[in-house]
Structures are given as C-alpha cells and as structure tokens.
Amino acid sequence: MGFPWQTAAAAAVGVGIGICLEKLRRVQTVRSSSDVVKSGVDVFVKKDQLEEAVASCLKAVGTPPDKAALVAKVLVAADCRGIPSHGVNRAEMYCGELKAGLIDPTANPKISADSPSAANVDGCNGLGAVVAEFGMKLCIQKAKSTGVGFVVCHNSNHFGIAGYWSELALKENLIGFAFTNTSPFMVPTRACQRAGGTNPIACYCPGENGDSFQLDMATTTVPVGKIEVCHRKGQQIPHGWGVDNTGVRSTTSPEKVLVGGGLTPLGGLEETAGYKGYGLNMMVEILCAVLSGCHKVGPDVPPWRVDRGTPVDYGHCFICIDPTKLLPTGDFQKALSGYLSTMRQLPPGDATQSVLVPGDPERAEEGDAAKHGVRLNLQISLGLRALAQSFNCSQMLPQEIQGLPERATAPKHPHTV
Structure with missing residues (x-):
C-alpha cells in the first residue's frame, strides 16, 4: 500500500x-x-x-x-x-x-588552532556551507605555501555535497579531499541501532585539459537523502539500502528507514563485506569529529531533526595536496589523464554502456x-x-x-x- x-x-x-x-x-x-x-x-x-x-x-x-x-x-x-x-x-x-x-545564520568561522600546514576551525554553529568554504579556502592557502594543507572544523552544520568543496581545490590545480560526519543514520555491522552518519568521502584530482578524477561517495550504501527523495515521491527503495526498526531486517519502505530504522554501511550486510564500509565510516568520524574536538562523536551526535533542541556540532576535514611539489615537472596531470583514458577505453561488459570513471x-x-x-x-x-x-x-x-x-x-x- x-x-x-x-x-x-x-x-x-x-x-x-x-x-x-x-x-x-x-x-x-x-x-x-x-x-x-x-x-x-x-x-x-x-x-x-x-x-x-x-x-x-x-x-x-x-x-x-x-x-x-x-x-x-x-x-x-x-x-x-x-x-x-x-x-x-x-x-x-x-x-x-x-x-x-x-543554527546561527550570521555566524562567521574563526581559527582556533593554526600552523603552517594545519589548522582547526571553530564554525561557531554557523551554516555548514559558510564553515566549509572558510575551511577549504584556508586549506588551499596552506597547500600552496607548504605543499600540503590539512584543516579540520568543529561546531558546524550540514555542508551539502562533499564534492563541492573538493572542486574548490581542483580549480586551483590541487588534489582536494573533503570529509564530514553527520547525525547517526547507519546501523554498523553486527549492531541493531544507528551509530554513525553517512560520513562521505570526496577526492578530486586535476588532469590535463580540464579532465579530472571526481570521487564523491557516502560510506553508507546510499546517502540518507536518497531515502528522503524516495519518501517524497511515495516510491519504494531497493532491498539493501536500509533496515527497519529491528536494525537487521531489510526493508523497501523509505518511511521505515527514516523512522526507527537506518542505513546499511557501504557493502551492505556482513556477508557482502559491509564491515569495510563500516570501517571507512569510522575513519571519517575520527578525522572529522574526534580530531577536530567535536563534543559528541558517532552514536552520541544529536539526531538531524528540527525538534532536536541543540546544535549538531558536525565536524569536517579538508586535505589539499599540491602535486607540483612532488612532481615539479608537472607529470602528475599528464599521467592522471593517461590513466583516466585507459580506464574509459576498457572493453565494456555491456556493449551499450561504456566504461566511465568517477565524475x-x-x-x-x-x-x-x-x-x-x-x-x-x-x-x-x-x-x-x-x-x-x-x-x-x-x-x-x-x-x-x-x-x-x-x-x-x-x-x-x-x-x-
């Protein structure tokens, strides 16, 4: 029904x-x-x-x-x-x-710890996009100066697609990583309740002539937003995306996932190596929340609801690498474009569908x-x-x-x- x-x-x-x-x-x-x-x-x-x-x-x-x-x-x-x-x-x-x-819509981020290559940013409970822009631009500056930039942020909010921030680095011919934790939506391997966010990983790398590698993925099978979209449309979801309120039983109902259920880690159940997604999920949580000094981590992060009554205090992590500092001749971009071309030219398993690369x-x-x-x-x-x-x-x-x-x-x- x-x-x-x-x-x-x-x-x-x-x-x-x-x-x-x-x-x-x-x-x-x-x-x-x-x-x-x-x-x-x-x-x-x-x-x-x-x-x-x-x-x-x-x-x-x-x-x-x-x-x-x-x-x-x-x-x-x-x-x-x-x-x-x-x-x-x-x-x-x-x-x-x-x-x-x-959320304080007028808040401006500020630096709470700083060094030539690394910094910690206090988002002051501002809009996630505002905090992320500040953090990634700071990271870009450090990478251009020292070769590597590493910036974490705390006391922030939802920052949108992770790839948007990696793209800022890409436009500067840098390798850009972006990570964030979120409110608990994922049910870890062998658990029966939510204990981790969708915790995405984004990595953008510049190639030649505007080509690039653009990876932007959740460490859950799908991000919770895809469940929300299906819910809005009254559309069932495929098995494997999420579980109901038992924490272990797969469901095709987006409402059951959103209300009392949860997402599966990338890879799904234990027999299909979902523990790998679970491990990546924890890695992102460590980089974003533990390393930045967020007050609550993992299962203790407040739920992302308008009735939660408290700031969510999300953490972000940005990493930028200047490839010219490692390959001064500029061979990185040339080599990357060659690699991307090789992958795209692989014989397809389905003749109607060519092989693609992330992005x-x-x-x-x-x-x-x-x-x-x-x-x-x-x-x-x-x-x-x-x-x-x-x-x-x-x-x-x-x-x-x-x-x-x-x-x-x-x-x-x-x-x-």
Missing part, C-alpha cells in the same frame, strides 16, 4: 504534464541508485532562478543575503550534478533548523543542466513551492514551478515534521 497522498499526487501529475509538457520527462531505465532517485516526472528550471528562489527562503528565516546565496549555490550545484538527495531537497530542512533557532556521470548532468535547465523531480519542486509559499516569497519561484497544479502537494519528510 502506498502513502495516503499518492493517489491525489498521481492525478495532479497528469495535469502538470499537460501544462508544461516540453519541460517534463520521465526516466525509464534504472541502472544505479542514482537512477532510482531520478526516476519519475521532472521539471526543468533555470539555474540562476532556482538559486534565487532557494536563497529567498533562507533569507526569510534570518540568513544574510551573501550567506543565503552561498548555501543556495551549493544546493543547486548538487541538482546540476544529478544528486537530488543533496540539492533543493535540503532547503526545507535547512529552513526548519534556522526557524527553530538551531563522468556528474559532468554529463552538468552539461545537460546548462543546456536544458536544472532537473528537479516534481515532488521536490512541489516541496520547494510549499516552502516558498510558507515564507510569502513564492513570487521568486521559477514560472515552471509556480505553474504546477495547485492541488498537487508533496509530503514533508519525517526530519522536519
């Missing part, structure tokens, strides 16, 4: 298609977890208009314009790269936290977004419209979203209820 609102929403979708058919499409083929969350009816909107709409919602709950613009840019960048789990889908949660007074699918999505507009699932678009309406700033929404059927509504996910 589906969620109660599914029947009405399905009918509304049909009306919506008639309104702006040229702006809607349905993803038919599912080959990966990303295809699952991108399936369904989509609305295509201009990037700058979407950023302005998200920023207007953030400003409505006290965020200064410059900081609102940065956060909106980070969220929309995720949608541009085909990562809807971390895109506009997050706006509702961010605004909920700000409205509840859980290729996201670059293709960005190219598509530049040509046709940013792709938003209908339910996420409706959720953004409802959010904007609640703050009396719906006039800032792109026309494609304003013109959706008035009867169509999207559910709130449990974190904001």
